[in-house]
Amino acid sequence: GDSVTQTEGLVTLTEGLPVMLNCTYQSTYSPFLFWYVQHLNEAPKLLLKSFTDNKRPEHQGFHATLHKSSSSFHLQKSSAQLSDSALYYCALSHTEGADRLTFGKGTQLIIQP
Amino acid sequence: EAAVTQSPRNKVAVTGGKVTLSCNQTNNHNNMYWYRQDTGHGLRLIHYSYGAGSTEKGDIPDGYKASRPSQENFSLILELATPSQTSVYFCASGGTISNERLFFGHGTKLSVL
Numbered sequence: 049g050d051s052v053t054q055t056e057g058l059v060t061l062t063e064g065l066p067v068m069l070n071c072t073y074q075s076t077y078s079p080f081l082f083w084y085v086q087h088l089n090e091a092p093k094l095l096l097k098s099f100t101d102n103k104r105p106e107h108q109g110f111h112a113t114l115h116k117s118s119s120s121f122h123l124q125k126s127s128a129q130l131s132d133s134a135l136y137y138c139a140l141s142h143t144e145g146a147d148r149l150t151f152g153k154g155t156q157l158i159i160q161p
Numbered sequence: 162e163a164a165v166t167q168s169p170r171n172k173v174a175v176t177g178g179k180v181t182l183s184c185n186q187t188n189n190h191n192n193m194y195w196y197r198q199d200t201g202h203g204l205r206l207i208h209y210s211y212g213a214g215s216t217e218k219g220d221i222p223d224g225y226k227a228s229r230p231s232q233e234n235f236s237l238i239l240e241l242a243t244p245s246q247t248s249v250y251f252c253a254s255g256g257t258i259s260n261e262r263l264f265f266g267h268g269t270k271l272s273v274l
Contacts, residue, residue: 057201082262091165091251091265092204137203145258147192148219151204 050075052138052152060158067110067125069155071138074119079140081114081121082149086135095123095136097146128159164188167252167266174273180239182269184252192256193235194263195219195227197248204251210235242273 051074061067073079086092096105098114098121105112110125121138135156139149165186174180186193191212196204206219208227216227224246226238235254239246249270253263 054203084263091267092263093265094262097262139204141256143256143258145256145261146263147256148194148206148209149204149256149263150206150220151196153201153203 050079050140050142050150052140052150054136054138054152054155056155057153058156058158060160061128062160063130064127067123067128067132067157069123069136069138069157071112071121071123071152072119073121073138073140075140075142077142078116079142080144080146081112082139082141082146083110083112083121083123084137084139084151086137086154088134092135092137094146097144128157130159130161133157133159165252165254165264165266167250167269170267170269172269172271174239174242174271176243176273178242178273180242180246180271180273182237182239182250182252182271184235184237184266185233186235186252186254186264187233188254188264189232190254190257190264191232192254193229194253194256195225195235195237196251196253197221198251198268199248207237207250244273247271247273 081098083095194209210229
């Protein structure tokens with residue numbers, strides 16, 4: 049079956065430093081990959097998703113590149129902001145529309161001043 | 162922005178009791194989903210539906226039933242609640258290429274004592 053692995057449960061960084069959250073996956077199909085973000089006491093919401101044409105998705109300064117050879121979709125940002133503190137989920141689906149998402153365990157990102 | 166409303170926001174139940182969690186969406190989405198969120202497990206799919214009258218088992222359906230009486234409403238039912246079902250439950254709608262994402266409700270925090 050499908051699975052998503054996020055190796056870091058907690059990442060603590062100082063404001064202004066680069067962010068990289070790891071995500072690898074296993075799937076019998078060629079899946080679509082997503083990053084969802086959940087701020088404290090809020091609902092999870094889509095941050096970005098992989099494209100079928102291998103373009104690099106970007107949103108709010110975050111970007112991720114789908115590497116099919118290494119089954120990875122790491123999330124990156126060049127300079128962390130305090131407002132980036134949140135829970136980040138990597139997820140995969142067999143459809144571009146995100147049907148029946150399989151989520152990783154999540155990475156809690158804490159940005160300190 | 163698509164709106165998904167869950168009720169109640171908080172629920173305390175007794176072991177062996179029946180619990181019904183409700184979800185309403187006014188976006189005319191065909192697909193709806195129930196996930197539970199637990200630290201160390203992330204978000205896991207319990208049941209989903211592709212339209213009124215249909216329900217499907219997700220990855221962890223044991224101990225749960227679902228009901229989709231209309232396009233707008235999707236309920237999760239715990240016939241005999243157990244302490245292991247203490248969790249935060251999220252409803253979501255969307256999941257098709259026209260929606261391109263899942264829209265989550267704000268969650269129901271359930272405690273089974």
